[in-house]
Amino acid sequence: MADKMLKVTLVKSTIGAVPKNRKTVESMGLRKLNHSVVLPDNAATRGQIRQVGHLLKVEEVEA
Numbered sequence: 001m002a003d004k005m006l007k008v009t010l011v012k013s014t015i016g017a018v019p020k021n022r023k024t025v026e027s028m029g030l031r032k033l034n035h036s037v038v039l040p041d042n043a044a045t046r047g048q049i050r051q052v053g054h055l056l057k058v059e060e061v062e063a
Helices: 019-027 044-057
Strands: 005-009 036-040 054-062
Touching: 005 044, 019 044, 044 054
Parallel strands: none
Antiparallel strands: 005 036, 005 054
16 A cells, blocks of 8 residues: 655745744754755545645655
8 A cells, every 4th residue: 555645845934923833843854945855645644634735736646
């Protein structure tokens, strides 16, 4: 069984964002613009992406 993963890239700055959104981006492991991380495709990750999706670019990758 192939686990699905999501490649998440920060494409917009968090400078003007709400503090809660900043913490969410930080908790996903994103630090700077154009920084990418690979996260598991689960309900928790999808919820975080939904909250700050306007700051991110998301791609599906196979693990």
